[in-house]
Amino acid sequence: MIQRTLAQAELGETLRIDTVGGTGELRQHFLDMGVIPGAAITFVKYAPMGDPMEFTLRGYQLTLRVADAEKIGVSPLPEGEVPASESAPAAATVRHPGLGEMGGTVGIDERTRDHSDPIPEGQTLTFALAGNQNCGKTTLFNQLTGANQHVGNFPGVTVDRKSGQIKGHPDTDVTDLPGIYSLSPYSPEELVSRRHILDERPSGIINIVDATNIERNLYLTMQLMELDCPMVLALNMMDEVQGNGGTIDVNVLEDALGIPVVPISALKNSGVSELVEHALHVARYRERPGRQDFCDPTDHDGALHRCLHAIMHLVEDHAERANVPVRFAATKLVEGDELTASALGLDQAELDTVERIVSQMEQERGLDRAAAIADMRFSFIERVVSAAVVKPRESRERETSRRIDRLLTGKWTALPLFVLIMGAVFVLTFNVIGAFLQQLVADGVDSLVTLADEGLTAAGANPVLHSLIVDGALNAVSTIVPITPIVVTMFFFLSLLEDTGYMARVAFVMDKPLRRLGLSGRSIVPMLMGFGCTVPAVMSARTLPSERDRRLTIALTPFMSCTTKLTIYGFFAAIFFPGHAALAVISMYVIGILVGLLAALIVHKTIDTGEAVPFVMELPNYRMPSAKSVLLLVWEKSKDFLTRAFTVVFVAAVVVWFLQSFSPTLALVEDQQDSILAAISTFVAPLFSPLGFGDWRFATALVAGFMAKEIVASTLSVLFGSAAEVMAVLSPLAAFCLMVFCLLYTPCVAAIAAVRRELGGRWAAGIVVFQCAVAYAVALLVRLVGLALGLG
CATH class of the missing domain: 2.30.30.90 (Ferrous iron transport protein A (FeoA))
Incomplete structure (x- = not known):
């Protein structure tokens, strides 16, 4: 059968x-x-x-x-x-601890305490905050730390690392680990969390659990307990459980797990102070989980129980030398985890013995090694949930989510509503809120530049110093600062959509078409953001689940025509295509999309033939976003963008200033035609002759456009002086080819800085070269087709 x-x-x-x-x-x-x-x-x-x-x-x-x-x-x-x-057990009257209250069945003497002395007062206590995605972890982290936090990267991966002091406790440091479902090495986030706890050895773990989905969340809790580190469980969203008619007997839950359990509501900041109190206690007194053996006390897991203990005895000395908890090591060896086997340094004879023990267990248990471990954990969870939880009726959040999903993920309504929602985000970002704030900032920067210019002139400053400050340093400021409101506004709306749960639906809807390009549905948002600004598009790609997807998505975002390129399209369309300007501009967007998709398809079929990571994802209920979390995230992104982008932009601005301001003999020039940049452009210009725009002034504008794309049009206006002069040296076909080249060639220096931030310098340089090569090839193809059709 x-x-x-x-x-x-x-x-x-x-x-x-x-x-x-x-x-x-x-x-x-x-x-x-x-x-x-x-x-x-x-x-x-x-x-x-x-x-x-x-x-x-x-x-x-x-x-x-x-x-x-x-x-x-x-x-x-x-x-x-x-x-x-x-x-679920029948509803019963259960004394339900209030938010922040402890069950009280696990006393200090009953929990496992380290034989060493307590950690002295004044010595920093370090905590790892761990939990599933969408369990309220970020909200709790913000409640714990307030503004006392900083953002960095975990070494070697593009995963945000947030840490900070607990409010009122300067001798603490909490690290917010990425949201994960397991400590198995499936994603970079899981590896980061696992390595941080094993290598950094925090004083304690704060494990936050979504009480409305406790069965799913406790799976990670069990793995964290195997790490043999002091920990406390924060039972979040208890207000929702109670509001929907459910109860959780915290006494029974504590007794079953052997760790403190504190009911909280992170969103309402209820119970958080009690959680901090218990976290500090277990960390300072080194109270480790009172239970790590989760096998069924009956014969159900007897074979697995014997298998685990046999391997624990075999590898105990190796685990001690490698500083890996022995129960965790044995469990991972049964699962077939190669990272653990490598860390323990087992010889071939010991590895063979492990395999024989596991093989015997598989025969007795009737399940393979990995399934046996997973079944043991979920069986334990089912016993605990059956004893401690009266499941609520279907929550209002789930019922509301199902109704909303009928529209947002419906067969005929999903795509139109997605277009409307993203269109609204773009309009508000680039035409209303973001544009308004950008204009305010730009006016302020212009006033600063004017004030500095007048002040330096009045002071009789040296011409070189005057030019360096105004045309070099302040040029960097005027390039990067006005972009910031766009980045801030975009991330504000994306944070709202992410916190509500809608972004997971977008990935669900768009996965199928993007998979043909070797991408997953999660890549659609960064690609769409590229139509607004490449910088936030690149930055948002860090949320993608695999390094491969991040790299390919970031490489594609510059093909999506950003808003600043409209100044170039408008400049040429008004001169050469006055009756068909809209059609000429729209064609640029279409060409960008087609070239981007074609490039992705070619790369997927030739260079990187791997497939996107499997789309195994939880769809969370829709929730009201936390205003504090959204605002803090926006602040973090803005600060991160400014501090990191400024370094690259400032260097580029000074280099461009030097090339524009000095002649080959290093004399300060009054006419750009005598500058080093003009000399370089004259040398490079013949390369563009096959494309129809071999004049040195176009090459100069393109080099200057590396700083910001809107500079291309302003530079041409200065160098040519009038539209008639531009038309005298450029045909309509050549003008269209130049528009295509500007569409596809290297993104601005701020975008390159963002790429460098996410992928490193080699990738940033590679994207510059790749984009320029594609731009040249496509522009040449357009020119040849145009000539063949007699349009030259």
């Missing part, structure tokens, strides 16, 4: 998972998300374009591509059977 797969599920059908296919990290990710044999899963709907698929699993919404769903074998759920994960 041919086994049925999850991809063949009917709408609304609930099935039992029998087998989980796939290999390596993908299969492990399936298991970590709760896709394990025996679990019940309900098919909700297809994305508007027929792929991916949305399911309900263990109380949350999961998306899988059809191709991945085909790897999961299913069978009908026997009539009348209620899966353990969906059952």
Whole structure:
């Protein structure tokens, strides 16, 4: 009999998972998300374009591509059977601790305490804040630290590292780890979190759990407990659980886990002070989790229990030397984790012994190694949830989300509404709010430049110093600062959309078309932002789940025509295509999109043939965003952009000033025609002759345009003096080719600075060369086609 797969599920059908296919990290990710044999899963709907698929699993919404769903074998759920994960105890009167209150069943003497002395007063206590995505972690971090935080990068990866002091406790430092579902090495974020805890050895872990989806969230909690580090569990969104008729017996939960559990509402700042008090206590007194063995006390996990303890005895000395918790090491070896095996330094004989022990367990247990570990964890969670949780009725948030999704992810409404929402964001950013703020800032910068110019003139400053300050340093200021309001406004709206949960739906809707280019649906937002400004587009790509997707998406964003290039299009369209100016401008956007898609397709089919990461993603409920979190995020992005972009822009501005201001004999020039830049342009200009614009003045404008694209039009206006003179040296076909070249050649220095920030100097330089080569090739092709059609 041919086994049925999850991809063949009917709408609304609930099935039992029998087998989980796939290999390596993908299969492990399936298991970590709760896709394990025996679990019940309900098919909700297809994305508007027929792929991916949305399911309900263990109380949350999961998306899988059809191709991945085909790897999961299913069978009908026997009539009348209620899966353990969906059952709940009958409602009962439970003394429910208020927000911030402890259950009290796990006293200080009952928790595992380190034999060493407490950490002395005054010595910094370090904490790792860990939790699933969309569990309120950022909100809690902001409540803990307020403005006492700084942003950097984890070494070696483009994942934000936020840390800060707990308010009122200057001898503390909290690091906000990336939102993750597991400590398995599936994504850079999971590796970052795992390495930080294992290598940095924080004084304690604050694990935040979404109480409305406790079963899903406790999976990470169990792995964190295996790290044998003092920790406290923050049970977030308890107000929602209570508001929907549910209860959680914190006493029972504490007793089962052996760690302090504190109910909180991070959004309302309720219970946070009590959470801090308990976190400081367990860290200072080195109180480690009281439980790390999660096997079923019956025979259900007997084979796995024996397997784990046999491996623990085998590798105990290796784990101690490598400073890796022995229970964590044994569990990861059973899963087949190569990072752990390498860290322990096991010899071949020991590795062979581990494999024999695991093979024996698989035969006895009837499950493969990774599935056995996942089943053990979820079985433990089901027992804990059954004993401690009275599940609420369907939450108002879930009911509201389902109604909203009928429109925002509906087959016929998803794309039109997406266009309307993103259009509104663009209009507000580039034509209303952002434009207004940009004009205010630009006017202020212009006043500063004028004031400095007049002051230096009145003071009789040296001409070189005068030019360096006004045309060099202040030119950098006038280039980068006016962009900031656009970046701030764009990130403000994107933060709102992200916090509400809509961005996850955008990825769900757009995944299928982008996958043909080797990208995932998450890449659509950075690409669309490129039409406004390449800088925030590049910066937003850091949220993508894989390094490969980040690189390819960032390489494509400059092909999307940013708003500043409109000055170039408008300049040439008004002169050469007065009756068809709109058509000429629209054609630039179309060419940019087509060239970008073609470049992505070619790269995907030749250089980088890998596929986008599997679309295994949770769709969170829609929620009201936290104003404090949004504003803090906007502040962080703005500060990060200004501090990092200014360095590259300032150097570039000074270099361009020097080339424009001095002759080859290093004499200060009055006419740009005598400058080093003009000499370089005269030398380079013949390269552009095949494209139809070989005049040195066009080369000069293009070099100057590296600073900012709007400089191209202003430079040409100065060098030519009139439209008639431009028309005297340029044909309409050549003008169109020049527009195409400006569309596609290197992005501005601020964008390159952003690329360098995200991917490094080699990638930034490579993108400059790549863009220029593509621009030249496409402009030449347009010229040849035009000549062949007799348009020259």
